[in-house]
Amino acid sequence: MALAAVLLAALLTVASAAQPPHIILIVADDLGFDDTSLRGSDQIPTPNLDALAFSGAALGRYYVHALCTPSRAALLTGRLPTHTGLQTDVIYAAEPYGLGLNETLLPQLLEPLGYSCHAVGKWHLGFYRRAYTPSQRGFKSHLGFWAGHGDYYDHTAKEGEYWGLDLHRDLEPVGDQLGRYSTDIFTEEAERLISAHNASRPLFLYLAHQAVHAGNSYAPLQPGPAIGADQFPWITDPQRRAFAAVTAALDAAVGRVVAALARADLLSNSLIVVTTDNGGAVDGVDGNAASNWPLRGGKYTLWEGGVRGSALVWSPRLPRWSRPVQRTVHITDWLPTLLEAAGGAPDRLPALDGVSQWPVLTGAAPDQDTDRTILHNIDPSNNYSALMVDARYKLVQGEPFPYNGWYSAGARNSSGLDMFALLSESPAGQAVSQLGRPVDRETADSLRRQLAVECDTERPTAAHCADGCVFDVVADPCETTDLSDTQPLLRRQLEERLDQLRASMVPSRKVPADPRADPKLWNYTWTYWADLLPDGCPQPP
DSSP states (O other), rough: OOOHHHHTTTTTTOOOOSSSEEEEEEEEEETTTSSSSSTTTTTTTOOOHHHHHHHHHEEEEOOOOOSSHHHHHHHSSSSSHHHHOSSSSSOTTSSSOOOOOOOOOOEEEEEEEEEEEEEEEOOOOOOOOOGGGGGGTOEEEEEEESSSOOOOTTTEETTTTTEEEEOOOTEEEEOOOOOOOOOHHHHHHHHHHHHHTTTTTTTEEEOOOTTTOOTTTTSOOOSSSSGGGOOOOOOHHHHHHHHHHHHHHHHHHHHHHHHHHHHHTTTGGEEEEEEEESSOOOGGGOOOOOOOOOOOOOTOOOOOOHHHHEEEOOOSSOOOOOSOEEEEEEEGGGHHHHHTTTOOOOGGTTTTTOOOHHHHHTTTOSSSSOOOOEEEEEETTEEEEEEETTEEEEEEEOOSSSSOOOOOOOOOOOOOOOOOOOHHSSSHHHHHHTTTTTOOOHHHHHHHHHHHHOOOSSSOOOOOOOOOOOEEEEOOTOOOOOOOTOOOHHHHHHHHHHHHTTTTOOOOOOOOGGGGGGGGTTTTBBGGGGGGGGGTTTOOO
């Protein structure tokens, strides 16, 4: 892939004058639409995220995929899962496949532009051979885990009958972190990389946190040592209280990264993106207690609760946004957006599904759109698909998952906390203020109101969509009213567009688990087992 990256680098144009920004791309795992205080709720205060969003750019209409693997692949390739073969479920630890080695990842495009690229945290794009692991795919270093989830303290991943250590530095297992909280481990690694970085070269730090994904089934909700569930007495549900502590630790980690950038004198030339990978796991799914209120559904589903997420962008290179960015942004857009911000020319790259939003974020292009088509997914194995056209009309076909309603996590405004004071006193709030981008109370309150989504609380019985439903997700973001009967022509148009997109779909890479991956065969460690077998192991797909 190094040669491919060099060849692609020939398509790039390096910006001449200013040094490219340091890019910090932070991914939260399974963070729900209403799991932060960005949208007006004070149930789980997230002052550091608030400070970045309200002094930078908060995305009002942001879409992801419904599961971890497809979203992460889309983020790092700028391509849809239907074009990378990752449209079916996720990569489980014992399954011998990964994101295709023919795919070029964001660090492989940034490195020729002078970037030093490092990854910290979750991978979940395959590891059964060395070639699929992050330190072999454009990242100079990686400290983190390769599978989809794990225990926050013992750093093992348990999937069915298989159970083993899953914490690695590059290709080597890390066994000396037992009892240490993963959010702290990954934050400390990010701080170390920032502190050691030579500012004369741009930094790309991909920080993919484990939080707020549930842990192993025996302990799915694991607060950290610094912030306990007892610090959220206004939340009545004990599961939600524990979840709040995990989320608050994530927010504190973001503040620590921002403070580290300020100490290293990198913040003034940084571009920070924070995004979730998919909707929150609600109603006890995966043992978690997220909230996508008032959106419908959650993780795994193609309802808005599964595919509409939260994201923000912060940089001194951006104008101050006094309202949310209204442009419809998709997770595939990050690769071309960040590449353009770094001085590259993403329009010269072939086969991208994402589009650069850099002109919108910098104010060089209007942030309104009426023609965006977003394919949420086509999964023939589950007979499940959805797309949105004209940034408005959505077709959903199939209902393979049992939760299709709306799930509240309790009272949204019950803490009595002064949210603006928390923002102002947070590490991120203090850092952006010192850079001349302070947030005032009026702006914070206004942006929270504008980011909120309001729907009729009188919910009808969830319409079954096995045969297809059509929604206007601008007028009806909570997907309460099927338009199929009143607008049959619109439905036919959406079905025709879906068929057109289906024609470009590549076969799924999904393969069954291989018992030879069992960690007990490899010193109770998840590893690149196919490379360690005798000759004759099948080649990677």
